[in-house]
Amino acid sequence: MGMISEFKEFAMRGNVIDLAVGVVIGAAFGKIVTALVEKVIMPPIGLLIGKVDFSELKWTLAEAQLAADGSELAPAVVIGYGEFINTIIQFVIVAFAIFLLIKALNRLARKKAEAPAAPAAPSEEVLLLREIRDNLKK
Known part of the structure; x- marks a missing residue:
């Protein structure tokens, strides 16, 4: 079996396709959660604790170094703990x-497992024994 056909067999298995779909849905769900946190949840929390935007919270370890003309020589060194x-x-x-x-x-x-199973059909031996019993009763 060639490597290409083996790869095709591997890629077409249900598990691989299910995984790919899960990754795509997970990425989209991640974007939804990010928007929910940044745009819906965090603004009221920030308002409650003093109009703080968490994404802007940071510790400045070293200020930016500026040239005489105001251009930045070196950016500030910060720890952005808000993000x-x-x-x-x-x-x-x-x-x-x-x-x-x-x-x-x-x-x-759990509900499916707890659902009562339909009674199993009697085996051939039971059916045969019932037939014998019924014939003996006659």
């Missing part, structure tokens, strides 16, 4: 959404 806070909030939201999804799927799987 880190935003990213942590995004992670918590994504993790919670995944938790709720898995919880719902587990609940559905």
Whole structure:
């Protein structure tokens, strides 16, 4: 079997295609969560704690060095911990959404497992024994 045909067989398996779809949906979901955190959740939180935009929070370790004409010789050295806070909030939201999804799927799987199974059809031996019993009754 050639390498190309092996690769085609591998790529066309259901698991690989499902994984690709999951990655694309996950990327889109990540964008939705980012927009939710930055545009919906963080503004009210910032307003409540003193009109702070978390994405702008930073520690300046060294100020920018400016030339006499005002042009920047070296940029400021900063630790942007506000973006880190935003990213942590995004992670918590994504993790919670995944938790709720898995919880719902587990609940559905449990309900399917608990559903009473249809009684199994009697085996040939039981049918034969019933026939013999019925013939003996006659």
